[in-house]
Structure formats: C-alpha cells, structure tokens
Amino acid sequence: MKHNYLDNIPLSEAKERFFSLVCHSLETLKAENVETFLSAGRVTKNALYAKICSPHYNASAMDGISVKARDTYGASENTPVVLSKEQYTVVDTGDPIPDNHDAVIMVEDISEDEKGNVTIYSAVHPWQNVRQVGEDICMGDMIAPSLTVVTPSLCGAILAGGITHFEAVKRPVLGIIPTGDEIVPPTENPGKGDIIEFNSSIFSSMVKEWGGESRVYPIVKDKKDLLEAAVKKGTEECDVLLILAGSSAGRDDYTCEIIKNLGTVCVHGIAVKPGKPAVLGKIGEVPVVGLPGYPVSAIVIMENIVRDLVYRMGGLAVPEKKKVKAVLGKRIVSSLKYHEFVRVTLGKVGESFTAVPLMRGAGVVTSFTKADGILEIPQDSEGAEQGEEVEITLLKSADEISTSLIVTGSHDPMIDEIKDIMKKRGYPFTLSSSHVGSMGAINAIKSKSAHLGGIHLLDTQSGEYNKSYVEKYFPDGSAKLYKGVGRIQGLMVRKGNPLDIKDFSDVTRCVYVNRQLGSGTRILCDYLIGKYGIDKAKLEGYRNEEFTHTAVAALIASGNADCGLGIYSAAKMYGLDFIPVSTEKYGFLVNVKAESDEAVRAFFEILESDELKERLTQMGGYSF
C-alpha cells in the first residue's frame, strides 16, 4: 500500500502558476479559415474590412419606375407631369437603376395609360427611393475588429461586404482521456465493481459551452505504459489534454508521474474541497490537467481552472459569473485547510433568497444537477452561520430561481410527479424540491425558505397526523395545513420475507436501515420502538440513516440491510415484500402569504387532478 501526501496550494496561486506555465498557448491564438455563411458564434482572428460596397450598385428601394429626377420637377396634383416610355424604366425593389437615371417613383404613385405613358403627381429629388452604392457598407470599412464574436446579423454583414471566408480563432480542442481499471462505457447493466464512465460526457459538454471542442478517447486501463502512450497521442492531437482520474497519489495513480516524465508539473494538490487531488502541467506546448475521479471534485477544477483556459484560448473574454446575495438557511462548517465549494439550492419566498446546502459528497453528481448555485467558503473561514448573508454564484438564471415554487419536507415520489405534470402543462415556473424530512418542512416554512412543506407527522399521544404539530409550531396561524393524500407505511423486507418478519417487534432480529432524524418516518420508527420496548442501542443498523424511501429500499434490495420502514410504492419498485404498519396522512403546509401565489395554486390544482391520481394509483399505496 503506497501513499504520498499531496501539496495543498491555494487556488489563486495554483491558477497563477498554471497560467504562467501555459502562457504561450494563451497568447498565440491559433487560426483556421472558416466559411462566413456558417460562422455565427465564431471569433474573428483579425479585423475584417469590406471588400465591396453594399449595395455595390445603385439599387431601387421600391417597386416602381426609375427616372431622371429633373424630368419630374414641377409635378404636382394640379400640374401633373407625363413621362413617355423612353423616360422611365420599370424596376422592382433591388433592381439596378439605369446609369442615366437617379431616382425612383413608387408604383403606388403613378398612373399608366394604354400607350405606356405614365402620369406623376409629385416630383422626386435626385437619389430619392434609391439605395446608393455603399448605403449599408463601404468598401474598406472595418466590419468587425479582431476577436469579435460573430452574431447572426454580423454574419450577414460580413457576407454583404464580399467576404466569403475569413480567419477565425481555432476553437481549442480538448482531449479527454478517461482512465481506470473499473471504468466501463455507459451501459444499463454494469457488472459489480464496474463504474460507468460518465465524467467525460459532463466535461465534453462543459467544454462545448465554453466555446471549445472535445475529443473523448477510449478508456485507458491503470497501466503506466498504456496511459503514457495515450497521453503522448493526446498531446499530439489536441490543444489541451484532460486526464480523468489517477490524479491522486495512490498505488494506481500515474497521471502526475507521466506528465512529469513527458513535460512539466507545476501543481499537484490544490487547497480546494472537493477537488484537491488535481495535477496541473504541460507537455510540449499543450496544457495538461489531471482531474480527480470524483465527478464533483472534477467539476470544481473544470469550473475554476479549465473554464478560463478554454475561453482564453478561444479568443474570448472569460464571462463573469452571476452572483446573488442570499440568507443561509442552515449552518455550515468548513475546514481551514480548504477553499470549499458547497452546492446549494436557492429559493425566493419573501423578498430575499435563501440558500440551503446540498449533500457535500464528492461522488454525488446529483448535488450538481439539483443545485441552483455555489457557496464558496474561503480557505481562511471556518464556515457560516444560519441566517448569515452569503454570496452565491448562480448555476441557473436568477429569474428562473425567483419564480421557482419551493417544495420541501418529507420525501415522496409524488412531488416529482407533480413537477413533471407542471412541466408538461407548460407553466411558466418550475418546481424545486428537496428532502429534509417533515420537521425540516416546518423549519423551512417558518424561515420562509419554502412555499410548501410536505409533512406526515404522527402525534403519538392522539394517534392523529399533522394537526397538532401545526397548532404547536404555528400558533399565530402563519401557516395552513392542506390535505394531501393517504399513504401506507410499512416494513420493507427482501422478496419472500426470508427472516419471516411479522410486525415491527421482529426488527430486533434484523439489520435495520433507518431514516434521518426529523423525518416523519423516523418519528414513526421511534414511536414503534417505544411501543415495542426495543433497545435502540442494540438495534443493528439504527444509525444507518437514509434520506428517502427509495434509498432505504435500495439498501434492503442490495443486502446492506434486512428491513426498514417506508412507503408501499418504494417496496413495489424494488420488488420487496411489504408488511403494512399504518396508513398515514401526508399533507402540505403552506405559508399563508404564499397561499394565493399562482404557482401554489397550480400545485394544488395538479394535486387534485385525475392525471396525478392515475399516476399514484399506478405506483400503489396511496389513497385519496
């Protein structure tokens, strides 16, 4: 077992070292000849000057007749002028006007007799209704300076200036080499230990968004010679090389060593979290980045280092990331060793944004897909307190987030189904949901970080659901309870019930999997533990906490646990047996101030809809 410690270089210093190492690639922009017709989105390498005028001849601006202006002088309603066939030429819009003519009369303003003479009732002055040579563009005029992004209309203007091809900045090509013995191409049926290679799809899509191109190479096994050959080939064929995984200092981590052998390493280990085990260097003139294997770690390195590189090599200014101020909805602790990037959801219920941190695991790619923004905690800070004002870097537009309906609380797949129906119906807002448990819902409604909160809270004294909690936590009536659905809770066990579980008292014979504190299901669990006089400390797996019904079901199906409490639909989905325990009321808490919001009304409309009922019936375990 080999282990070397990495450096822990501050992000700004790491960037500085890297960009001075690869400055040649940043300053010497490569160019390629492009067809103007297809050039929208490209960046001009040099200034473009018109080769011809536009129009390049005197063109009629109207349908009508071209004339000599002086032939029309004196014409008026009372003194009309008649022009003979020889004095005019019929022209359509865009037609060249004859050399001896200098004006056009609109077809609407003339009357023609059988012989072809026309009568006009007002004079035209020279060049009236004529687009003279160069009206739009004059030969020699600069149509676009260097390093200009070609917009659709600029594309037209360049063509109008007679430029059919030009030198554009070459889009940097980023080679991406996925590595690892356990890595397999995308599949629906991975074997045990197979890791689906999805990182390269994320990074190649990011590169494209930043104006680069990507070339994804086949997966390379953890063999030093194979990887070295692949890296050599990559640096010959690409402008930048990204090596996925193997960037740390473990027994199979060859990235750093290979870059060192073939070129220069300037950083190995950056003081960011996630993202520490990154390697920065170059081989020949090609910048090379060793990215960590965890998707979220790698995304942090991509966003904070590679993004700048791609934009700059493409001749583009690096766009500033949009930021908003937000109130932190939950305390967050961070190490002094790292500059940390925390994914957060944002909601705007009242006047201000509330930011709620998402799961911080570096392997949780869905923390990025669910995130609305990033909270950066500097290296010298220990974190931030709940209620503190923080700055969030946006991943979505502030408008989209502002109009989002925030639904939080207890996990139920029903919320996702409502989200889907909302999308299908074309409402102008999206639903943003998170699973924080029923008690989390109460907190979120109290702190105005959500519009709606899903709860199923058993009053263990009365046996009733939800009501007494609302009375206790919202004595001022600032939140209302809306009826939701009935749900069957029960014990999920493996198919065939091999341990012969009959009721909750049998969990002592099992490895249990629990739900997180504050969830309605956990309250039910603790109530049943009390009722059956079970010793928590001796219940194996009691401390193994999950956040959703499907996560509990997944652990039972995989054999990590024998049983756990959850809803019927989750058991059904995973082919588990189900021993019903209770039918609970799943309701929605609404901030009364948000009650009449369009989005809240739409939510309840869908909740009552036959479309949703059909879907829930399909899933099973619900009553209405």
Next chain:
Amino acid sequence: MKHNYLDNIPLSEAKERFFSLVCHSLETLKAENVETFLSAGRVTKNALYAKICSPHYNASAMDGISVKARDTYGASENTPVVLSKEQYTVVDTGDPIPDNHDAVIMVEDISEDEKGNVTIYSAVHPWQNVRQVGEDICMGDMIAPSLTVVTPSLCGAILAGGITHFEAVKRPVLGIIPTGDEIVPPTENPGKGDIIEFNSSIFSSMVKEWGGESRVYPIVKDKKDLLEAAVKKGTEECDVLLILAGSSAGRDDYTCEIIKNLGTVCVHGIAVKPGKPAVLGKIGEVPVVGLPGYPVSAIVIMENIVRDLVYRMGGLAVPEKKKVKAVLGKRIVSSLKYHEFVRVTLGKVGESFTAVPLMRGAGVVTSFTKADGILEIPQDSEGAEQGEEVEITLLKSADEISTSLIVTGSHDPMIDEIKDIMKKRGYPFTLSSSHVGSMGAINAIKSKSAHLGGIHLLDTQSGEYNKSYVEKYFPDGSAKLYKGVGRIQGLMVRKGNPLDIKDFSDVTRCVYVNRQLGSGTRILCDYLIGKYGIDKAKLEGYRNEEFTHTAVAALIASGNADCGLGIYSAAKMYGLDFIPVSTEKYGFLVNVKAESDEAVRAFFEILESDELKERLTQMGGYSF
C-alpha cells in the same frame, strides 16, 4: 405594373391568428431518440427515471482497506487493534467492498508490518468511508422531469442512472428558401444587379441560437412554378418553412399566392416597421412564413414571430428579453400606422443609459450589427422626445454595454483601428463608435451620451481648429480638448481627374457629393463655398449628403458624383485622385469627469502608440 395593397394587422393580432392556426405543431412535440452521452443542450420529451442505482454496489470512498466495522471496535491511540491479513482487503477508491465487509479505513490511518498485519488506531462505524448503493441515485428516482434542458452535469446523472439513450424533443427543422432573380450565392465579385444572398445565413444562425436546426435550400428564381415546387418539397422535409422575399404584392411576388394555393394564409401584411410585407400561414401541418426581402424587415419578423415558434416547437419556454431604461438621446418621430422597431446604440457615461437611434433603412443590416438594443414605438404613438425615458430591449448584455467606451463624432477610420488594437490587447471593455459629425460630438459630450468625441472644427474667422468651439460650448471647463492627429482634407475626384479639377472653385463644373450638416467636413465645405462665392442652390449634388468619408469616395468611384471633400486615406482606398485643400487638426473632446476612466486612459495610450501610428502611416494622409 401590378400593385395590390397589403393588410395592416397589429402585431399582437397577427401572432394570435398565426399561433392558433399552427397550434397543432406547438402542442404535438415530435421526439427523437438521442444518445445520452451527447445530449447536453437537448430537451427531455418525458420524465427520466433511473434504471439502476448509483453506485450500484457498495463502493470504497477512499484508498485503504475494507473491514468488518465490529472488528475495529475499541481501537484507539492507546489501545491499537491489529488486523490479520484475513480480516481486511486492500481497496482503492471506487472498488467494491467484499460482501462481508461494511467499512473502509483510509490508507493514511494504518501501519502495516512485514507479515501483512495492519495496526489501526481508531475504530470505524458501519458504512464509514463506504459509498452505499444508491448514495447518489436510487433506481426508480426521477432524474429529470419532462421538458428539461439537459445540462452537462445532468447528462452525467442520466448516464449514472443507467440511461444510455432517451427520447428528446426533436429540434424543429426550419427550411429556408431564398428567392429572387437577382439573388446570387455569396461572392467577392458580384455582377451589377446581383444581390448577395446573405439573409439565409442570418436566419439559419438565429434559428440555431433558438434551439432549432435549419436547412437552407438553393436559390429559386421568380418563377411561380419553380417556387411552388420548392415550397412543396420544403414542407415535406421540414417542420417550418421560411420563404425569403417575394412576400409583398408586386409583379414578382408569389409567396402569398402559393401558400394560399397549397394551404392557408392567415395574415398578409403586419403593422410593423420595418417588416410589413410578411405572410403567415401553413401548408399541411407545417407553419410557413413569407419573410420580407430587406434583411432588417425580416429580422423584425424573425425576432417577433418566428423566435417564439422555434422555442415552443423545441419544447422550451420562450426566454424573456432583457430590458433597460434609457434616456433618449435624439428625438424620434414614428408613424401612427406602424409599431416601429428602432435600432439604437446605448452608452452609459454617467448613471443612466443613453439611447441614440441608428439609421432606420430596412436594407441597412449594419444598423443591426452596430445596435445595442431596440426601441419599440407602439402603433398608437407618434414617437418620443429627446431626453424622454424609454425602455430598450437589449441585444447585448447590460454589463458589456455599461463598460463600453463610447466614442462619437466625426468619422475617421482611425477610431476603428483603435477599437481593433483595444480588442487585440485584451482590455476588458469594448469601444462603441458612431458617426454623428463634429457638432454631434459636442452635443454628445454635453448630454453625457459619450465619453469621447472626435472633432475637426474650423474656426473660419481665425483659421484655427477646435479650440474656439470648446471655449464657446464648454465655458465651464466641463470638457477638455485632447490633441489627436493632423489630417489632410481635399477634393476626391475620379482617377486621372477627367474634369481637370484644380481647386474648390472648380466644383461648380461637377456633380458634388456632400457631407451631413454638423460634420467638420461640411463646415469646411460651406466655408469654401462662401470663400469662392459659389451659389449653393446651383451646385448639383449639394443636397446629396453622406455620413462618412468612405461613403463619399464610394459614390465618386461609382460615378454617382464627380467630386467631394474627404480625407486622403479614403481617396487612396478607392483609387481616386486627390487635390489637397487643407491640413486640419482632428482632436478629441473628453468629459472631464471621464478623464481618468480606465477605458479613456487606454484609448489615449493607444492613440499615442507606435502600433497606431504605423497603421495610419500605411493608410496615408495623417501627421502626428
């Protein structure tokens, strides 16, 4: 000569008629199977549910050894625990942990002896350092609802959920048929009367920006049967058809008639300016739009009707256009007959944006490339006054515009060269220039709509340049004059000087081409007219006004005029003979408050640079 009058239907009504006619295409979104790996930017047709868990096995989260957690209980610094070879397995990050193990100890936290026994100094609890099945994604969870745009990280999440392909909304394919006898493909050498077909490049680029695809068909001549065949083919192959030009009611305008023959026309003539002669209809289930031939007219119809169609057929919400408030820099008059779209430049010199209208000609595509935004004047309004607050729809980002250096005033190609050098040097701001003449510069500096104003104003009494004007218009010292360059002004005449022009007194024998009122060159012209006692009324072409030196040169080169005043570099560029008249001082007015702005300082730095001097020497006629 045929002429029919068009309808004049208000824009909102035209849209309503059209979208109800083509509602089938909006509601029945087509789908196509896409590879997830390449799906970033695509839109999901239906909700996507994970097919597998991610991870789909219990994976080590660290490099280290997997163990049974209970074997480690009690380990501490004082009471280390020794594990034998049989009790652990070496695992790397991502490796599956053996079925009977449930925790991982980091490689950093163990010491190994020669026999392979390891000593540990702290216990691990079950599932510590293990990514349990479903940590990221649980089978059956909804990864994305319907009609979701796939981001790079979502692309990864979909793959992690075992979905290698899915149904995406088909990108609508817009067929584009350019028509017209005079239309030719892009070329550097168009013949007289040839119009370069650049509209289809503009529209296909726009369609791409809106998430659609385009298919540009070969140019079709103005023959009814040819066009009809092309339209039939287009409606068979595409989801939407755009027919360029022929949408009016002239003798060669067949678009409306053909759509009527093959399908339905719901609008012919919309009360917008520019853009009136548009046709809206459908053939079969394919929406068909006849676009006006003038690029700016067609862009207005594209932006205000086709844009919505493309987004909606692609399953996307139509993004709201960003708007800003601005002070109108110049009075604008508009007809009550039309909803007018005026291109404007925007500048932010003080606190607020100032909007200055650009040329309103429908054929001037550069009015779009130069524009920062659009001022809409509703149909029931006669225009807006100078100084009025107006709302501008942005064509660029407000940030980019806010940081732009606004240089206005007298035309000189030098400004474009400075702009180019600024771009090349990578300054974080752009230079936005417009030609409003020297007096326009004085007004712009006074009204704070520009940072810098280029002037060359002859004091006809003293023979001096600029100084007395600055004293007169800025007696309070609110603007300062900076030295610029010396320039030779003179009479441009055709090569070989066929009319044997010797000095300005000879212009009476010519067709003259003039500059606009307020320009320094016009002031010089009027001074010379006075000096030589010339009768303006009798000077042919005196009323033919152009805005730039190159435009004057272009008209002389093309034979529209015989001579005109201008700078040497313009004459040289067009191969004209040049009779020097005077050497003038071209200087820059600066608002003293903007004097120390970074962008202003950069401008003067470049103005003094050898790089600029070399370029101007190349162009000729300048002195420093």
